[in-house]
Amino acid sequence: MSYGNHVQLKVYKEQEQAVVPVSYEELEAAAKEKLEASPYYYVAASAGAEVTAKSNQEAFNQWKIVPRMLRDTTNRDLSVELFGQTLPYPVLCAPVGVQSIVHPEGEIASARAAASVGVPFISSTASTHSLEKVAAAGEDGLKWFQLYWSSDREIAASMVKRAENAGYRAIVVTLDTPMMGWREKDIENAYLPFLMGQGIGNYLEDPVFCSRLAKPPQEDLIGAVTQWSQVFGNPGLTWEDLQFIRMQTSLPILLKGILHPEDAKLAIEYGMDGIIVSNHGGRQVDGAISAIEALPEICEVVNGEIPVLMDSGIRRGADIIKAVALGAKAVLVGRPYIYGLALAGDAGVKQVLRNLIADLDLTLALSGRTSVRELDKSLLRKM
Numbered sequence: 426m427s428y429g430n431h432v433q434l435k436v437y438k439e440q441e442q443a444v445v446p447v448s449y450e451e452l453e454a455a456a457k458e459k460l461e462a463s464p465y466y467y468v469a470a471s472a473g474a475e476v477t478a479k480s481n482q483e484a485f486n487q488w489k490i491v492p493r494m495l496r497d498t499t500n501r502d503l504s505v506e507l508f509g510q511t512l513p514y515p516v517l518c519a520p521v522g523v524q525s526i527v528h529p530e531g532e533i534a535s536a537r538a539a540a541s542v543g544v545p546f547i548s549s550t551a552s553t554h555s556l557e558k559v560a561a562a563g564e565d566g567l568k569w570f571q572l573y574w575s576s577d578r579e580i581a582a583s584m585v586k587r588a589e590n591a592g593y594r595a596i597v598v599t600l601d602t603p604m605m606g607w608r609e610k611d612i613e614n615a616y617l618p619f620l621m622g623q624g625i626g627n628y629l630e631d632p633v634f635c636s637r638l639a640k641p642p643q644e645d646l647i648g649a650v651t652q653w654s655q656v657f658g659n660p661g662l663t664w665e666d667l668q669f670i671r672m673q674t675s676l677p678i679l680l681k682g683i684l685h686p687e688d689a690k691l692a693i694e695y696g697m698d699g700i701i702v703s704n705h706g707g708r709q710v711d712g713a714i715s716a717i718e719a720l721p722e723i724c725e726v727v728n729g730e731i732p733v734l735m736d737s738g739i740r741r742g743a744d745i746i747k748a749v750a751l752g753a754k755a756v757l758v759g760r761p762y763i764y765g766l767a768l769a770g771d772a773g774v775k776q777v778l779r780n781l782i783a784d785l786d787l788t789l790a791l792s793g794r795t796s797v798r799e800l801d802k803s804l805l806r807k808m
């Protein structure tokens with residue numbers, strides 16, 4: 426465990442070279458200051474009146490930590506086991522597409538930073554850079570690939586094969602975004618990065634996608650963007666279709682975007698290896714249940730049969746403690762690391778992740794626990 430027992434001193438020392446603010450609120454404000462309005466709001470804003478986005482964070486406050494004393498917390502272990510791998514912390518970088526809108530190096534810088542901190546990186550289908558380049562940047566760090574299931578199933582199959590060949594160790598199928606939610610800020614700004622060719626870089630390296638184009642993308646980018654818009658999402662998918670992806674790979678498959686306990690049961694029934702409780706950071710269905718509210722009931726029906734991960738609203742160490750105590754094996758972090766990227770490239774991502782992990786470590790110890798594996802509901806009260 427790299428933070429050891431002198432975590433405060435280490436963190437204070439790192440602040441001498443700080444490249445991003447420590448507090449999430451200041452981090453977001455600094456990103457807002459730095460970025461143009463359109464990309465900033467593409468990242469920060471959510472669907473509709475953003476009620477769900479706000480409740481993703483506020484709902485954590487319904488759960489209170491009740492710390493225990495005199496329990497020798499000198500040595501601590503933040504690691505968890507997932508699909509036969511040991512993760513040093515119960516934290517992963519959420520798949521976030523089109524990262525070049527905030528920093529030219531985009532996913533390359535994020536994957537490099539995540540690997541250096543020991544945090545697995547989930548690379549999006551909608552990445553600016555090809556999944557192969559992102560994998561190479563992440564070096565020997567653990568990487569998963571997130572699939573947006575194209576309406577052209579041969580493209581979906583090709584993406585999965587490429588991911589397998591490039592060394593990704595799990596496939597995350599995102600279910601909640603067959604089309605984009607009603608994102609008012611993006612509509613006001615008339616901004617969809619994909620229409621300007623950003624975020625389709627990974628498609629442009631896909632042999633099956635390119636075989637569908639009348640002309641090579643270098644000669645006709647507009648044609649490629651038009652083709653992308655026709656095949657990107659697949660609202661026609663049903664549970665039966667999961668069989669197709671299962672046949673393409675022996676890697677573990679996780680479903681991302683699960684909020685209903687019945688869907689969690691179906692995921693098990695259809696042979697999935699894990700689920701991610703998520704409302705896409707409030708970007709899809711405004712009015713949807715917050716992820717932390719959905720989590721306990723889902724963990725109850727899953728009953729340990731497959732790992733349950735969660736995202737949407739993770740901002741601080743205490744949020745991670747609460748999610749894990751309520752049954753999540755690990756959490757995904759989205760916007761915080763993207764703001765780090767916007768402000769300082771890979772150094773920014775690295776610092777955001779290290780701060781979050783240090784906060785997690787301290788909060789664990791001060792709650793009277795020595796291992797994230799010990800966390801359960803006995804630590805919490807609902808108020």
Ligand SMILES: Cc1cc2nc3c(=O)[nH]c(=O)nc-3n(C[C@H](O)[C@H](O)[C@H](O)COP(=O)(O)O)c2cc1C
Nearest residue numbers: 468519520521522549599705706737738758759760
């Ligand atoms: C700018 C942006 C782009 C995203 N792109 C993707 C994506 O390509 N694939 C995906 O599954 N989720 C995507 N997400 C959702 C994240 O994976 C994650 O569910 C969400 O950001 C978690 O909420 P948080 O930002 O509150 O941490 C995106 C989120 C943001 C903010």
Ligand SMILES: CCCCCCC(=O)C(=O)O
Nearest residue numbers: 522551602604605657708
């Ligand atoms: C046309 C929809 C593209 C969405 C890809 C990125 C994403 O998931 C997001 O939330 O934004």
